[in-house]
Structure formats: structure tokens, C-alpha cells
Amino acid sequence: MKITAQEEYGLRCIMHLARVPFGETVNVRQIAECEGLSTAYVEKLLYLLNRAGLTESVRGAQGGYRLAYPAEQISLRQVLEALGGVLTADNLCNQFSGDREICVHHGGCELHSVWSFVADYLAVVFNRITLKHLADGEARPLVPSFFSRSEQTIPLAGHQPVQTAQTNSEER
Amino acid sequence: MKITAQEEYGLRCIMHLARVPFGETVNVRQIAECEGLSTAYVEKLLYLLNRAGLTESVRGAQGGYRLAYPAEQISLRQVLEALGGVLTADNLCNQFSGDREICVHHGGCELHSVWSFVADYLAVVFNRITLKHLADGEARPLVPSFFSRSEQTIPLAGHQPVQTAQTNSEER
DNA sequence: TGGATACTTGACTTTTTTGTAAGGATTGAG
């Protein structure tokens, strides 16, 4: 389980935009310099973000890129999605099917439920974290508070008297 | 953010071992056949698991592989670690440092706290899930129960009582 | 003892991901 370079660097680029006043543009060269990346690479990353509609570009002299929406309206999930796709459990059994057409565990895959669990959790978390949270550093102090309560809420350890009649989709 | 092929397939291989009575061996060919993988690949994956001490091998005729410990004593985390390393936030800023020696955000990286958050959570979850849970399918019904309670426990949302209302940033 | 079975390991090939290059298109300034 890993974070790809494209996700990490792309996120840094859009964070760079999130840190300037909304509406102001920043050009590729500035971002590349500040983030320690090549201009060619930054261009490519911004191309991906732009294509996803998260940023806008202004061409010509004095041009550059800026966020398409205020930072508090862009979620981490949208950014990661634009940069290479989010982990979704449904695709895993298709993606990793060995040399068969479909997953050998089709219909009774033990792993699917675990990846669902993980992927759904991440989707919720990433949906709620916005670029503004990140820019303001608000994520940091929240980590410990999560852990102090998590001991009672992480499911697998304890019981399972649960009804499954819930839908857990969370869209913006 | 993605799960690597090695993790997915390696996990399936060790799950195969977890499903037979403890102490019994299964040979590579059987696993490869059931899981739809090449024997060469299964050999490599089991080599990794073996090296990490999670499995034992028995050579010679009627030999094969078996778990080194009962399935309830082997965590998902141990398996993933053996198969390619778990996401740890501390290494991310080193791994992705651009063309500089160290991360350009050294000392004030907004992303670090998020990846810490994610990585720490996953570590806890993966530590608690054992191969026995997986083999018994216990993970499945627990997913909804997580979501029913998670709404109160996911930190980033509830922590800020909408203080962004006053900032009337001009619309573009 | 010797052949059959099966694990062991490093090198090799293929595929995917990263990152670079290059030329094109659009805009604004003078």
C-alpha cells in the first residue's frame, strides 16, 4: 500500500495554489522552484489537475494557474482522484485477477471486504479534508484525538452483532 | 494510493495456507492452481513470506509450506509488511523530496500530518485483523457497523464549528 | 543410495510508472 509520486507531488502543486489569495495566479516556474520539481513535471501535474476541473489556467504573459474553487471547496479526495485514482474495492478483484478472467474468489472473496472497509474509510476521510484544512495545518492536532477514541471504535477486534441494512455512500 | 500486486497476491497465498488445518502443508503447485497464478510467481511470494518468518517450508516429497503460527496470531499488518512495506508517514517526505536533499517543507509540511493520520490508522486496523478473521469472513459484516459509528469519530469534520462563514472572499 | 519432489535464489524479461522533451497554441504588452 503506497502513495504514488504523482499523488504526492501533484498534491503539493495544488497546495501551492491554495496558499495564495483566491483568484491570484501562480505560474509553473514559480511552483517548480518552490517545490523542488522540474517545470516539465509541474506542467504535467497541473495538466492533470486542470483537466479534472480543479484548477483554471490563464494563458499568455502574466498567466498561470489558480484554483477553480475556493480551497475550502476542494477535497483531498478530488485531488487524489484527479492524480491517479482512489482506492476502490470494487476494482481490486478485477485489477488483480491472476491469469483468470475474474478473481478466483468471485462471490466469496475474503479480501474484498477488507479492502472495501479500508477504501470506504479513506473515501470518507479524504472527502472531508479540504485544501483549506491542509493549508491551515488543521489536520495535525486532530490525529491524537482520533487515536484516543479509536480504541473503542475500530470494529474487527470486538463483536459483530450488526445489521447490514445500511448504505454508506458519502458524496459531496 | 494503491495496493500493489505483490501485496494482493501474496496475501492470497498466505490465506490459502490459513484455510487448511494448522500444521498441514500445501505445495506451491496447488496454491498456484487455485489462485490462478504461475508457480514461479507463487514461489517468489512465498519466499518473501518465508523470509519474514510468517510461514515455514518443508522440503522434499510431500513437502510444502505452512503457517509458522496459528492463523489467529498472524496479523494482516505483518503480512503486508513482509510483502512490500507498510505506509509509514515518516518516510514519505524522504521518499518524495523532489530534486532536493530533503523535503522542501521540512519542518512545516502540511501533508505529513495527513499521511501520518492515514498511516497510523491503517496500522491499527491492520494490526487487529488476523488471518483467522479473514478466513472466517468476519471482516465482512463489520464494515457497516464501522460506518454507523464513524460519523461521530472522524475528526476533521466536527472539529470546526464553521468559522469560515465570515471570510467573504470575493467571487471570481 | 539415487531418483523424485519441492523449496531457494539470483538473474533476466516484461510491464508500468516516472519524469523529460519538444513543439504547438493562446494571450498580453508594446
Next chain:
DNA sequence: CTCAATCCTTACAAAAAAGTCAAGTATCCA
């Protein structure tokens, strides 16, 4: 109008990961 600044897009090269191969070594059992 012209030109330079800047974005846009595709193609390609380099690096890393995935997966295969093959030549081992160890063990069992007749």
C-alpha cells in the same frame, strides 16, 4: 502587428516494479 511569456499536449526515455526462468540445494522414501 509582432513577439515573448505562458500554458497545452503528445511522444518518448529512464527507472522501478512485476513477473518468469533456470540452475541450484535440501529432503524424503523406496
